[in-house]
Amino acid sequence: MSRVMSLEEAVEANVRDGDTVAMEGFTHLIPHAAGHEVIRQRRKRLTLVRMTPDLIYDQLVGMGCAAKMVFSWTGNPGVGSLHRVRDAVENGWPRPLALEEHSHAAMANAYEAGAAGLPCAVFRGYIGADLPKVNPNIKTISCPFTGQSLSAVPALRPDIAIIHAQRADRSGNVLIEGIIGVQKEAVLAAKRSIVTVEEIVDDFGQRSPNACILPSWTVTAIAEVPGGAFPSYAFGYYKRDNAFYTAWDAIARDRDSFAAWMKANVLEKGPEAFAAHSRKRAMAAE
Amino acid sequence: MTDYTPTEMMTIAAARALRNGDVCFVGIGMPSAAANLARLTHAPDIVLIYESGTLGTKPSVLPLSIGDGELCETALTTVSVPEMFRYWLQGGRITVGFLGGAQIDRFANLNTTVVGPYDKPKVRLPGGGGAPEIATACGEIFIIMAQSKRSFVDKLDFVTSLGHGEGGDHRERLGVKTKGPTRLMTDLCIFEPDPQSNEMIVTSIHSGVTRAQVTEATGWPVCFAHTVAETPAPTAQELEVLRELHARTARAHGNAA
Numbered sequence: 048m049s050r051v052m053s054l055e056e057a058v059e060a061n062v063r064d065g066d067t068v069a070m071e072g073f074t075h076l077i078p079h080a081a082g083h084e085v086i087r088q089r090r091k092r093l094t095l096v097r098m099t100p101d102l103i104y105d106q107l108v109g110m111g112c113a114a115k116m117v118f119s120w121t122g123n124p125g126v127g128s129l130h131r132v133r134d135a136v137e138n139g140w141p142r143p144l145a146l147e148e149h150s151h152a153a154m155a156n157a158y159e160a161g162a163a164g165l166p167c168a169v170f171r172g173y174i175g176a177d178l179p180k181v182n183p184n185i186k187t188i189s190c191p192f193t194g195q196s197l198s199a200v201p202a203l204r205p206d207i208a209i210i211h212a213q214r215a216d217r218s219g220n221v222l223i224e225g226i227i228g229v230q231k232e233a234v235l236a237a238k239r240s241i242v243t244v245e246e247i248v249d250d251f252g253q254r255s256p257n258a259c260i261l262p263s264w265t266v267t268a269i270a271e272v273p274g275g276a277f278p279s280y281a282f283g284y285y286k287r288d289n290a291f292y293t294a295w296d297a298i299a300r301d302r303d304s305f306a307a308w309m310k311a312n313v314l315e316k317g318p319e320a321f322a323a324h325s326r327k328r329a330m331a332a333e
Numbered sequence: 334m335t336d337y338t339p340t341e342m343m344t345i346a347a348a349r350a351l352r353n354g355d356v357c358f359v360g361i362g363m364p365s366a367a368a369n370l371a372r373l374t375h376a377p378d379i380v381l382i383y384e385s386g387t388l389g390t391k392p393s394v395l396p397l398s399i400g401d402g403e404l405c406e407t408a409l410t411t412v413s414v415p416e417m418f419r420y421w422l423q424g425g426r427i428t429v430g431f432l433g434g435a436q437i438d439r440f441a442n443l444n445t446t447v448v449g450p451y452d453k454p455k456v457r458l459p460g461g462g463g464a465p466e467i468a469t470a471c472g473e474i475f476i477i478m479a480q481s482k483r484s485f486v487d488k489l490d491f492v493t494s495l496g497h498g499e500g501g502d503h504r505e506r507l508g509v510k511t512k513g514p515t516r517l518m519t520d521l522c523i524f525e526p527d528p529q530s531n532e533m534i535v536t537s538i539h540s541g542v543t544r545a546q547v548t549e550a551t552g553w554p555v556c557f558a559h560t561v562a563e564t565p566a567p568t569a570q571e572l573e574v575l576r577e578l579h580a581r582t583a584r585a586h587g588n589a590a
Contacts, residue, residue: 073385073414074400098414099399099462120462124398125361133457148446151384152423152466155415171423175442175495175507176465181451196508226385226400229414259413280402289397289586 049219049242049266054275054318057241057268058084061207062093069096069158069205069237070103072279073228074124074287077103078211080275080321081243083313085209086110096205098154098229102278102295105129106313108144109305115145117203119154126292130299140302148182153200158229160202161236172198208237211276212261213283214251215244219263222251225282227259234261243272245284245325272318274325285325337567339520340479341575342539344370345567347431347477347518348575356380357429358422358467361399363477364431366578367518369395373574382421384463386412394585395578403585418463422470430471432464432494433478436486439532439553440503441476441496441514441524443468444489451491461493468494469504473512480519486552497531504531521547523564527556537562 052060062068062085070078082103085093092114095104100121107113109131121129135144149157156168169188179185179198188199210230212223221242223230234240242261247269251258278291298308312320337345340363347367351357353376359368365383369392372379380389385400389409396404405411412421421427434443435458445464449455468474474496478484496514498504504513517524517533521542524533534556535547540563548555567575 074398075385075402075405118460120460122459126397128457128459136457137454148460150461150465151414151463152418155418159415159419170419170466171470172466174465174469174509175492175498175504176461176468177446177451177492178461178465225402225405226387226411227413228386228400231413232415282402282405286402287398289401292397293586 049263049269051215051219051247051269051271054081054084054243054270054272057270058088061239061241061267062088062090063206064091065093066206067094067096068207068209069203069233070209071097071228071230071233072211072276073099073226075226075228075279076211076223076230076276076281077101077279078209078243078275079103079277079279080272080318081209081211081241082107084318086112086309086313096203098151100129100132102292105131105299106309108132108135109141109299110309111141113144114142115147117147117149119149119151123292123295126296131305134302147184148178149185149200150178153185153198154203155229157200157203158232158236161204162232165202167199167201169197169199203236205233205237206239208233208240210234210240211243211281213245213281215242215247215269216251217247217249219266219269221261221266221269222254223259223261231259231261235265239267240265241268241270242266243270243275245273245275245281247271272321274321274323275318277321277324337572339539341572342564342567343477343479343518343520344575345571346523346539346564347475348374348571350475350516350518351376351379351429353378355428356382356426357431358382358384358427358471359431360433361396363433365395366575367477368431369578370571370575373578374571382427384414384417386414386417388412388421393581395582397586418466422463422466425470427470428472430467430474432467432474432476434476434493436484436489437476437478437517438486438489438496440498440500441517441526441533442489442492442498443476443494443496444491446491446493448490464494468496468513469509469511471511473515476514476517478517478519480521480550482550482552485550497526500531501529521550532556534558535561537564539564540566
């Protein structure tokens with residue numbers, strides 16, 4: 048059964064140095080508050096898994112939390128490069144970052160295989176592409192029935208999956224709405240999971256019988272962090288702060304301005320700071 | 334006729350290539366502008382799909398990211414990302430995939446991964462995302478890219494996604510049954526594959542652009558089709574709809590229009 052606790056306690060109990068960590072959310076519901084907490088608790092040597100490393104991993108990499116990144120697209124969507132990730136890859140600052148690179152289809156299939164308890168994912172992919180030449184974790188397999196040549200990648204089985212969702216109920220079930228990405232697969236593939244939510248409610252009330260719900264017994268820890276996806280968004284709560292994504296480019300371009308921003312907004316703040324984003328954005332949306 | 338920019342011409346040429354019955358897998362940036370322009374002009378029934386899981390989306394402003402709320406709010410339905418890549422893309426439900434890239438070669442193979450060697454890149458680009466599978470699973474591929482010697486190169490540093498490979502029947506030899514890149518729209522002209530070699534050759538030049546300009550902006554010895562058309566200039570309606578779309582987008586994203 049999931050347990051409701053503070054974000055500090057959830058990270059303290061579930062994220063360890065050297066862990067393989069998947070923080071998911073496909074543009075939507077990115078668990079930024081949880082990412083900040085991992086930085087504040089100074090976790091080290093993490094293998095960071097995520098289909099689309101954007102600001103959340105730029106921050107973790109820039110603060111020296113990561114040794115490796117497994118990904119399929121990395122950048123600040125619609126804006127440009129991730130300067131902290133590039134600095135780590137190109138200059139080893141603040142420490143070197145190993146990369147394991149896939150396509151989206153491969154990553155999505157690999158999470159699904161992890162959730163399904165399979166050792167690998169099989170799909171039709173990478174045909175004529177160069178990634179299999181540089182990533183030894185991409186292999187070819189032939190269909191035992193038709194002989195068709197297909198691609199295979201290892202299943203993703205993170206030590207811990209961290210996601211953000213709209214609501215949990217008093218029994219510890221989690222409801223995810225909108226662009227649901229690979230969050231369900233990531234949680235079911237992982238050994239442990241932390242879910243931050245906009246709010247904990249008595250009851251989910253009216254919902255579709257096919258709503259995307261993670262039952263309490265599939266989740267390790269739940270923490271209520273309103274605004275916890277900012278500057279990403281929470282469908283039904285607040286919008287994506289596109290202006291912040293644009294502003295991040297200048298903040299992260301320079302090591303000193305990045306360090307100053309992280310000190311003022313992460314190291315010297317707590318998860319409760321995110322609530323202001325939620326309230327402000329919600330009012331602006333009205 | 335009103336004045337227009339080369340980028341507007343490129344976007345409009347790309348939009349015109351889409352048909353009303355298409356099911357289009359859309360990338361962020363110029364493909365998204367072109368696909369939505371098509372939807373708002375001659376192709377109102379076009380089905381737009383973004384890899385974040387939104388099926389049949391009708392955004393009123395262009396998304397900054399592939400998963401903006403606008404895409405989900407205006408979609409017929411939103412599916413998970415594994416379902417998107419397995420059932421809808423790999424399952425063969427998409428008629429046109431729309432791609433861009435940092436580098437392209439004469440056979441329309443694309444690079445969005447690295448400039449320079451993979452292990453010691455001069456520039457680390459975002460990577461493939463959905464492109465490696467979009468390139469082979471969609472019925473055909475349209476590409477939109479601004480043209481220059483730096484981006485239209487003789488040899489790619491890295492093949493992120495397959496175009497016509499080494500040319501000729503290379504796709505078929507790799508077991509790929511889809512058409513691959515059938516149109517490449519640039520700010521100067523339109524390329525289509527030569528029926529035999531599958532090398533991308535110039536079939537239409539935008540109004541006011543010369544052959545010399547096209548040659549100068551291409552990093553391989555560019556070939557022109559037997560008959561080269563002149564791309565019709567944007568109509569007043571196309572320009573108006575495109576500019577309104579960009580103005581709405583700028584306002585929505587908190588930038589001055």
